[in-house]
Amino acid sequence: MKGIPNLAESVMISRDLFLAEYNESPIHFSTISTEEGVDLIKKAKAKGIKVTCDVAAHNLVFTDEDVKGFDSNYKVSPPLRTKKDVKALIKGLKDGVIDAVVSQHTPQEIEFKQVEFQIAKNGIIAAQTVLPLLLKAGLTVETIVEKLAINPRKVLGLDIPVIAEGEEANLVLFSPSKKWIFDNKTNKSKSANSPLFGQELTGQVIAVINNNKLHIN
Secondary structure, eight states: OOOOOHHHHHHHHHHHHHHHHHHTOOEEEOSOOOHHHHHHHHHHHHHTOOEEEEEEGGGGTOOGGGGGGOOGGGOOSSOOOOHHHHHHHHHHHHHTSSOEEEOOBOOOOGGGTSSOGGGSOOOBOOTTTHHHHHHHTTOOHHHHHIIIIIHHHHHHTOOOOOOSTTSOOOEEEEEEEEEEEOSTTTOOSSOOOOTTTTOEEEEEEEEEEETTEEEEO
């Protein structure tokens, strides 16, 4: 199987940062996964380059050790890295180097996952599990709200919703302590490609209010 070493990511980030600096252009890197990537972006920000980035929730919890069993549900892009990389990513989030977190929700049909690891498609369903993963990674509720709800809008130049009388409701109600089983009964996706299937998770979204609609879990 072909590897995707840390060098593959750091070389691309380094190149694109040079281009962004030369063109005096803002740039965003999605789903960085390495210690080197965090370091490059940290130095670029200190230099004044208009750079932002995000990380996938599963890259903050799972590592390359989880791939040893060749469970294709752990096959993602970028791939899972070392514990050292995970530690650097979490520190980067807390220090403000990494601006946002994404779920990287990627449903796959069963025939694309229940095959040999090297030919399986990349991806994990993650819309329902992003909150439990971030809590498991040790992030505070305040940091989770900042990285999931506020900073992504800042990166995209969108208005930040305000919870106040007379404002259009756009909010998520969640419990950081509620325990639940992620299985066929609770899964909202038509796909089931997740290494968390069948496990008890902590942290659950209770309701979502957006576009004049109320969605209750």
